[in-house]
Amino acid sequence: MDVLYEDERIIVVDEPHFLATMPRGMWYRQTALIRLRERLGEPDITPAHRLDRMTAGVLVFVRDPACRGAYQMLFQNRQAVKIYECLAPCRPISCPRFGTIIQVEPPRPFPLLRRSHIVKERGVLAAFETPGLVNAETLIERGDLILPPTDGKWRAESESGFLSPESGPYSPKVGSRSEGQLIYRYTLHPRTGRTHQLRVHMNALGLPIVGDDFYPCIQARRYDDFSQPLQLVARVLRFTDPVTGQEREFVSRQPLLI
Numbered sequence: 001m002d003v004l005y006e007d008e009r010i011i012v013v014d015e016p017h018f019l020a021t022m023p024r025g026m027w028y029r030q031t032a033l034i035r036l037r038e039r040l041g042e043p044d045i046t047p048a049h050r051l052d053r054m055t056a057g058v059l060v061f062v063r064d065p066a067c068r069g070a071y072q073m074l075f076q077n078r079q080a081v082k083i084y085e086c087l088a089p090c091r092p093i094s095c096p097r098f099g100t101i102i103q104v105e106p107p108r109p110f111p112l113l114r115r116s117h118i119v120k121e122r123g124v125l126a127a128f129e130t131p132g133l134v135n136a137e138t139l140i141e142r143g144d145l146i147l148p149p150t151d152g153k154w155r156a157e158s159e160s161g162f163l164s165p166e167s168g169p170y171s172p173k174v175g176s177r178s179e180g181q182l183i184y185r186y187t188l189h190p191r192t193g194r195t196h197q198l199r200v201h202m203n204a205l206g207l208p209i210v211g212d213d214f215y216p217c218i219q220a221r222r223y224d225d226f227s228q229p230l231q232l233v234a235r236v237l238r239f240t241d242p243v244t245g246q247e248r249e250f251v252s253r254q255p256l257l258i
Contacts, residue, residue, distance in 0.1 A: 001032060004250050009064045009243060010071060011036065011045070012250050017229035020053040027053070036061060049075035052196065057084070057234025057252040070242040080239040082190055084198055087210040087231035087256050090145060090182040094206030098129040101205075110142040114205065120195040126214045127196040129204060138201045139189035146183040183210060185256070198232065231256050
């Protein structure tokens with residue numbers, strides 16, 4: 001994990017795909033929390049919030065126990081601004097079975113506001129939408145179209161196939177087709193924090209995120225199969241530091257595979 005920032009109170013890391021935030025189920029030592037505690041020799045480090053194991057990006061840990069509550073409440077009270085990026089199909093949106101779609105700039109299809117009621121039951125892998133009071137809200141913007149390469153040249157950071165961002169995380173990256181489809185880059189602004197909210201909302205629009213093994217249907221994979229990362233990154237995190245009052249902004253450098 002790359003460390004994006006640290007001081008005497010917090011450590012901000014750039015969590016990679018497939019690394020759970022904290023121990024759960026079969027994952028203990030290979031989690032962001034245990035790795036960080038062992039690396040720094042600080043057993044009191046605690047996460048201020050969590051990321052799904054399949055999601056990469058900005059993650060905040062608290063190293064000072066006296067400040068733990070202040071930073072955790074920052075996220076529990078939804079005072080932090082989170083911006084995600086993902087890759088998903090290039091096609092017209094479908095009408096979801098439940099919830100609503102609000103076009104923010106009609107007649108343009110995007111940006112749109114997706115609102116619904118999401119339920120996640122204990123012991124059930126996937127979340128789902130039902131009729132009911134809205135408890136999940138996401139603003140979705142559509143960005144660059146990912147085009148086939150024109151010169152046949154690829155710039156990879158490693159054998160895993162990551163492309164090298166030449167001018168920051170927002171630089172357009174030339175890419176290829178996914179299963180014969182052209183792909184768009186989408187920017188997601190969650191206004192609530194339900195489990196799998198972004199994945200559920202994108203799938204309900206007929207735009208499942210590339211690499212999603214839960215939506216639209218659960219795909220069985222070996223626990224050690226890391227060949228198809230979910231193309232979802234917690235790209236930007238902004239908040240007012242509850243201890244110092246300073247405005248903070250952290251940006252993930254994790255690239256999206258294309």
